[in-house]
């Protein structure tokens with residue numbers, strides 16, 4: 176595969192855009208102050224922004240080969256055409272997209288989604304516990320919705336979630352699963368700080384998002400109670416609070432230790448539920464849904480946390496106090 180510098184060079188030359196990209200060759204590529212294209216890169220792709228008329232697009236170039244890509248994206252696009260999902264942006268796969276070093280390279284054109292990645296949105300809400308709880312409610316809504324459409328994203332982590340005007344959007348579609356792809360394996364196994372330690376390439380199915388969905392839901396609840404956790408555990412783009420190390424050795428984990436020893440009943444409850452998931456087989460992980468959250472004795476919207484508290488007695492806590500709800 177060509178390297179990043181070769182993509183940077185090629186993307187600046189409209190003559191190297193395949194005709195299937197249409198008018199995009201006449202677009203305005205986003206450049207930095209030195210006049211060079213701005214590459215957004217993760218592990219699998221390098222993404223450029225190009226504006227044509229008043230619309231921004233993403234040119235997503237692949238930096239690793241993936242043999243059945245074209246067929247997979249065709250199935251995914253067909254599925255989403257029949258069952259549109261408001262959390263995804265429009266995209267189109269081009270088997271021949273950009274000529275780099277004399278060879279056609281595949282690329283994906285996508286609607287460019289302005290906004291901020293989830294971790295930045297969380298940072299902006301650290302002093303707003305109601306805002307974090309509202310976000311937790313939206314987070315559950317998203318997975319309830321994806322489930323009704325028989326879609327799993329496959330690589331849920333904060334940089335693959337963009338928040339725009341208070342709404343959540345998912346980007347990075349390489350690991351999407353839909354039932355037409357049953358029986359295939361996939362190279363990507365997701366960002367490890369958000370994945371169950373057992374997850375491997377054979378776990379390509381509708382339950383791939385269950386574990387990261389819970390991890391991020393629990394993180395939002397914890398931060399709504401104790402925002403100081405963010406600094407203490409160095410929340411950022413690669414991890415929020417929990418890490419792959421915590422999943423591997425929960426009994427040695429500082430974070431699990433703090434949650435278990437805390438006087439907050441919800442902290443203890445979350446530690447217990449996370450540990451139970453870590454001990455569970457991958458196939459048995461529960462989905463994140465409003466119904467399960469409520470049945471599990473955790474807060475969910477539209478229930479206010481204080482109502483949740485009135486309605487629930489958390490096991491093993493004799494005299495719960497309500498002070499944590501009004502802490503700040």
Ligand SMILES: Nc1ncnc2c1ncn2[C@@H]1O[C@H](COP(=O)(O)OP(=O)(O)O)[C@@H](O)[C@H]1O
Nearest residue numbers: 215217218219220222233285286287288346347
């Ligand atoms: N459609 C899009 N709209 C806005 N930004 C995007 C879009 N697609 C990708 N990006 C930016 O490019 C980065 C890398 O893209 P991504 O598809 O996540 O690649 P990777 O698979 O390498 O993680 C993202 O984290 C995001 O900042």
Ligand SMILES: [Mg+2]
Nearest residue numbers: 217334335347
């Ligand atoms: Mg990504």
